[in-house]
Amino acid sequence: MARLVMILLGVDYLRTRWRGLLWLGCVSVLLGVVAFVDALDNAIYFPMTPFAVVLLLEGLATLVVARSGIGGQRTLRQVKGVSFCFAALLILAGHHHGHFVLSMIFATLFLADGLLQIVSARVVRFRTWRLAIAVGVFEILVAIFFYQPYPTHYVGTVPYCLGLGLVFGGWNLLLLASRLRRLDHNPGMDPADAAPADTAPTLHTASDAPDLTLWDGPPGPGEHALTVHVWTPVGSARGEARRQPLVDRYIAAVDRDGVISTGHAALESPEGIYISLYPAEEIDRAPDEFTRILRATRENDVPGKFQPDYQTEARAWCPSTVQVRIRNYDPERLRRFWDAYRQDTTYNLTYRNCSSTVSHALEAALEGASARVWRQARGWRPLWRLLTTPELWVAAQIRKRAKTMAWTPGLTLDYARALSMLADPRPSGWASMTRMALGQMRRQRQDWREAAQRAEAGEAPQAGNVASAANAGSARPRGTD
Structure with a gap:
C-alpha cells in the first residue's frame, strides 16, 4: 500500500x-x-x-x-x-x-x-x-x-x-x-517518468477546481478523460465460453472447442496516446502448454508489438467489453512514461503483458491525482482522506495480488475502477450526503418560491422549473463505472 x-x-x-x-x-x-x-x-x-x-x-x-x-x-x-x-x-x-x-x-x-x-x-x-x-x-x-x-x-x-x-x-x-x-x-x-522539480504538470479539470472536487459520476461521452479499454476473457472468446466463476473473470475463459482466451487491455488518452501491447505472433495457448508459459522467466519472452490506435484494433478484433474513464490525470507524465516504455517491445504473458502495461501507464498518469483534488488543503487532510477511502484498500489488495501472480484484464479492470474513485472522488460519506441533500432542498425551495411568485403575478409556470421541482428530491448520480 x-x-x-x-x-x-x-x-x-x-x-x-x-x-x-x-x-x-x-x-x-x-x-x-x-x-x-x-x-x-x-x-x-x-x-x-x-x-x-x-x-x-x-x-x-x-x-x-x-x-x-x-x-x-x-x-x-x-x-x-x-x-x-x-x-x-x-x-x-x-x-x-x-x-x-x-x-x-x-x-x-x-x-x-x-x-x-x-x-x-x-x-x-x-x-x-x-x-x-x-x-x-x-x-x-x-x-x-x-x-x-x-x-x-x-x-x-x-x-x-x-x-x-x-x-x-x-x-x-x-x-x-x-x-x-x-x-x-x-x-x-x-x-525517466518522474517530473522535473521545476516543471509544472499539465492538469485537466481538477487544476481549476476548488479545495475539494467531487463529481456525481463518470465522465460524459464528450468529456475530456483518459479511457481504459478492457476486453474480458468471456467477452472476447471466439466461441461460446464455458462459464467458470472467478476463473473466467480474472484468469481465462475456455470455449467449447477448448481454446483459451485471456482477454486484453489497452489505454487511450485524448492527446493521441494509445497503449496496447500484444505478441507479434500468436502464442500457443493450448491447455497442455499454458502452464509452461505462465512462468515469468526469460525463456518465455517473445517479440511484441504496440497497436496503432483503438479504431484499428477494434476493427481487427472486436470493440472493448468495458471502458473506465478518468478525468483527473497528468498527460505529461503519461507521455514521458510512454516515450520510455515503448522502446522495449518484449512481451511476456505473465510479467510484461497488455494488462501490466496498462496498469503501469495508469499509475504514471495518476501520480499525484489525490493531491491535485485536494490541492488547497493544508497539513494531513489529503492523506487522511485517502487512507479512509475504501477504494484505496481495495486497489492495494488488487495491486498486491497482481504483483504476486500476474496482471490480468480482470484485475486491471477492477484496479482501474478503484483508482477512478480515488482520482475522481464521488460523494459518499455523511458530510457529502448532507451537502447534497441541503443543496437539493435549497434548489427545491427556490423553485417553489419562483413558481409562487409567478402564480401571484398571473404567469404560467415554466416547464423546466416544474420538472426541476418535481425531480429535485429524486436526483441520482449518473454512470456505472
Whole structure:
C-alpha cells in the first residue's frame, strides 16, 4: 500500500511529512503490540462492547450512504457495511459462539490468502517469488493461531485482529517514511517518468477546481478523460465460453472447442496516446502448454508489438467489453512514461503483458491525482482522506495480488475502477450526503418560491422549473463505472 499512496499523493506532497509518518508508524506498531499482548491472557482490558457499538454504527452509516455510490462503489460500500455489522453483532453476542465464529472467519481468510500466494508464486516464479512464499507461510501460521483455542479460547480474537492491523499499518507507514527520506522521485515509476522539480504538470479539470472536487459520476461521452479499454476473457472468446466463476473473470475463459482466451487491455488518452501491447505472433495457448508459459522467466519472452490506435484494433478484433474513464490525470507524465516504455517491445504473458502495461501507464498518469483534488488543503487532510477511502484498500489488495501472480484484464479492470474513485472522488460519506441533500432542498425551495411568485403575478409556470421541482428530491448520480 505504501507505493500506491506515493503514487496517488505524489512524492512532493509526502516528502515534507516523512517525520510525521515515521512517528505515526511507530505509534501504530506500539499500540498494535500492546493490544496483541494484552489479549494473550484471559484478563482482557480492551473495551470490546464500545468497540462493537462503534463498528455497528459505522456499518449502518455505510449502508445508509451506500445508495449514493455508483456501480462498483455502491457494491463496495454495501459489502463493507454488511461486514462491519456482522462482525459487530458477533462481538456483541459474546460468550463462546460469537468469538468462535469470528475467529474461524479470520483464520479461513488468512489460510486462503496464504495458500493462494504460495501456489501462485511457485507457478509464476516472478522476481521476488521466494519472499512471497515466506509471507504466505507466515499467513498460514497466523491462520493456525486463530484456528486453535489457546490461550484465550477465542475471546481475544478482536484484540488480536486489531493489534495485527495496527502493526501491519504502522509497518507500511514506516516503509513509506523511510523511502520518502532518501528518494527524489516516485519508486512506483521509472526515473525517466518522474517530473522535473521545476516543471509544472499539465492538469485537466481538477487544476481549476476548488479545495475539494467531487463529481456525481463518470465522465460524459464528450468529456475530456483518459479511457481504459478492457476486453474480458468471456467477452472476447471466439466461441461460446464455458462459464467458470472467478476463473473466467480474472484468469481465462475456455470455449467449447477448448481454446483459451485471456482477454486484453489497452489505454487511450485524448492527446493521441494509445497503449496496447500484444505478441507479434500468436502464442500457443493450448491447455497442455499454458502452464509452461505462465512462468515469468526469460525463456518465455517473445517479440511484441504496440497497436496503432483503438479504431484499428477494434476493427481487427472486436470493440472493448468495458471502458473506465478518468478525468483527473497528468498527460505529461503519461507521455514521458510512454516515450520510455515503448522502446522495449518484449512481451511476456505473465510479467510484461497488455494488462501490466496498462496498469503501469495508469499509475504514471495518476501520480499525484489525490493531491491535485485536494490541492488547497493544508497539513494531513489529503492523506487522511485517502487512507479512509475504501477504494484505496481495495486497489492495494488488487495491486498486491497482481504483483504476486500476474496482471490480468480482470484485475486491471477492477484496479482501474478503484483508482477512478480515488482520482475522481464521488460523494459518499455523511458530510457529502448532507451537502447534497441541503443543496437539493435549497434548489427545491427556490423553485417553489419562483413558481409562487409567478402564480401571484398571473404567469404560467415554466416547464423546466416544474420538472426541476418535481425531480429535485429524486436526483441520482449518473454512470456505472
